[in-house]
Amino acid sequence: MNDLAERVEEWMVGQMPIIQNHGGTSVVREADAETGVVVVELGGTCSGCGISNITAQNIKRDLIMDFDEVDDVQVKVPSTGDTGSSTVEGGRGGDLQFSNESADHF
Known part of the structure; x- marks a missing residue:
């Protein structure tokens, strides 16, 4: 993983408490x-949230503001609800932990 990808991963880990609180996951697919x-x-x-x-717009805005070398951010949100291992890299995510709250809770 290149230096920018590592830094963006660390940044995303900082964002994960917010995302994970709602049962979400994230992974950096590319950082050039x-x-x-x-x-x-x-x-x-x-x-489907x-x-x-x-969330996607906030990530885009904040990454461009926080990283001088970042000019374009694409945030992909699968519509299938797939939570397979390919979408939960970096030790964040894994099996979803279900709570008493519905997925629509925020």
Whole structure:
């Protein structure tokens, strides 16, 4: 993993308490300092969540503000609700821990 990808992963870990509190997961799919492109994928209960678009916009804005070399951020939110291992890398996520709250709770 390159330096930018590692730094973006660390940044996302800092965001995870908010995302995980709602049963979501995230993974950095791409972070290229030369092109300035970062691709983040949200999973878990982010899929189909009514506020995932707000979360995505906040991630985009904050990554561009916090990292000088980042010019373009793409946040992907699968609509399938798939929570397979490919969407929970980096030790964040894994099997979803269900609570008494519904996935629509925020």
